[in-house]
Amino acid sequence: MIQIETAWLLLLPVMFGIGWLAARWDLRLENRMDERERMRQQRSTFKGLSLLLNEQPDQAIETLVKIAQLDPETIELHFSLGNLFRRRGETERAIRVHQHLANRDDLKPRDRDHAAYELGRDFLRAGLLDRAEASLNRVGHGKFAAPAKESLLEMYQVERDWKKAIIAASELESLQGKSHHTEIAQFYCELAQESLHAKDLASAERSIKEALQVVPNHTRALILQGDYLMALEQPAQAIDAWSVVATSHPAFMHLIADRWMKAHTDIGKSEAGLDRLCELLNTQASGELLDVVHKQVMQIRGIQAANTMLSQVMQHSPSLSALSKLAETRLALEEGNANPDRVQELKSILHLLRQRTTSLARYTCGNCGFRARRFYWQCPGCNNWEAYSPRRSEGVAPSGPSM
């Protein structure tokens, strides 16, 4: 009896051994199947990539899409593929890849948001703005919420839909925790500008007030406030608004110097208006302000006064613009004296100076270096707001984009 029990006891480790071997066999079988599946997917991936490299992108997408269905880990590959197509300008293919991802129900919310965001960018690139808006609005509150909102903001600016741009910029402020006040004030100014153009003065007033609430003493809003008051035929009040620009943002006065003089003429105070502009020339002798002041001094005070004013400007702020104006004034003086040689000499000097000032005078974007003949509140090169210096440079143009 004891012998039988001993035999059983001896059998126990053997049975354990057999069990352990069977488990290992099972595991090996399972690993082998996994390995086979992995190899199969790897082969499909290589096939997809090879089709792609062989310029057969349609078949490549189909093959790669099949892999994504089998293996969720290839999702990143799909995003890269879609973005590659978009960068190459093949937006239709980018849309197909991203649309496939966006339509899948088995994606994690983060990947679904990512797909909706990329699809929105594809539609934007293709110029399908309605579909871009719908796709970007589908993005949830995760990691892609802020980039999607940025794309929407970019799109609303292209469409000049300033009301939606204001909402998007405000939402972006809370998503990113950083201020977009400059843009929001400018969007209100764009609305005010449109209303003034359409002679809808009540809307213009509302938008100007909003802009000044977002950024108190905002330069462009103050300029527009003066324009609005001029439209209401209230030149004295317009001068009050523009006086704040003269005091707080004198470098921008050349943008309104003409209207400033008109408002002063309307109330019979053109001398006082001109005095203030001449005073500003001492610190803000920009080419454009000088143009207006020179024209007004010639009209109101005569050639001799213009000559004296320009000689003073050349002493404290010499520039090509001032020299050109001085030559113009001296020519006008000489023409009265009828000295043909002197007149011809001055004409040649003036011609050369005008050529130089016209070809060199440019506003420059502080962000991207884009140079332009006229002043922009939004740079046409990089789309940044208030990136242009109000002062026109006369220096030699650095190599870079310009218009």
Ligand SMILES: [Zn+2]
């Ligand atoms: Zn720029």
